Amino acid sequence: xxxxxxxxxxxxxxxxxxxxxxxxxxxxxxxxxxxxxxxxxxxxxxxxxxxxxxxxxxxxxxxxxxxxxxxxxxxxxxxxxxxxxxxxxxxxxxxxxxxxxxxxxxxxxxxxxxxxxxxxx
Amino acid sequence: xxxxxxxxxxxxxxxxxxxxxxxxxxxxxxxxxxxxxxxxxxxxxxxxxxxxxxxxxxxxxxxxxxxxxxxxxxxxxxxxxxxxxxxxxxxxxxxxxxxxxxxxxxxxxxxx
Numbered sequence: 001x002x003x004x005x006x007x008x009x010x011x012x013x014x015x016x017x018x019x020x021x022x023x024x025x026x027x028x029x030x031x032x033x034x035x036x037x038x039x040x041x042x043x044x045x046x047x048x049x050x051x052x053x054x055x056x057x058x059x060x061x062x063x064x065x066x067x068x069x070x071x072x073x074x075x076x077x078x079x080x081x082x083x084x085x086x087x088x089x090x091x092x093x094x095x096x097x098x099x100x101x102x103x104x105x106x107x108x109x110x111x112x113x114x115x116x117x118x119x120x121x
Numbered sequence: 122x123x124x125x126x127x128x129x130x131x132x133x134x135x136x137x138x139x140x141x142x143x144x145x146x147x148x149x150x151x152x153x154x155x156x157x158x159x160x161x162x163x164x165x166x167x168x169x170x171x172x173x174x175x176x177x178x179x180x181x182x183x184x185x186x187x188x189x190x191x192x193x194x195x196x197x198x199x200x201x202x203x204x205x206x207x208x209x210x211x212x213x214x215x216x217x218x219x220x221x222x223x224x225x226x227x228x229x230x231x232x233x
Contacts, residue, residue: 042223042224045220048220056220093163107152107221108219109169110164112163112164112165113163114161114163115163
């Protein structure tokens, strides 16, 4: 089975340009997460969806960032306008909310894509 | 505010040595996960611990969840170059929310 697919793998753009990152989760997974990773701040959760509905967007840094999930197999993270401080690796991850393991308190495995390395000049 | 503090942040040791990585918090977590990330790739889950005091072993890796479910450790015995990578702990606080908080990571280098 294909894992989480992200595109593009690398993006170099100039300050002020719009950037769109794309993600295809694993088929059948009902949770989708967008993360940002930098050396300074580590891996930060930006937003996550359950059944295509945004559940928590408290990690989205500001109004320049927006995310959509129009269907179960596709999500986008858009930055408009982009700034140099947005340079980072952006990861998409998906998980199955209720795999029926019966383990109380357990959080399910998140499967990460390979990431998009964004450089804003 | 970083809810999960990992230490050390960087560790470089020789092949065959033992090491321990720590993940600490003042908050209680429902469960804690350890992921490993290699350059150019996303993190991959190693283990999930749920019960306070729980110990899980994965070949030469031993994971422990603190009794109070506020901390965890990862011990590697006889480290090998293939263990090199970024190790991340991640805690879930509210069952059903599926939201994880990640530590800053420990960058481990095993020298041949």
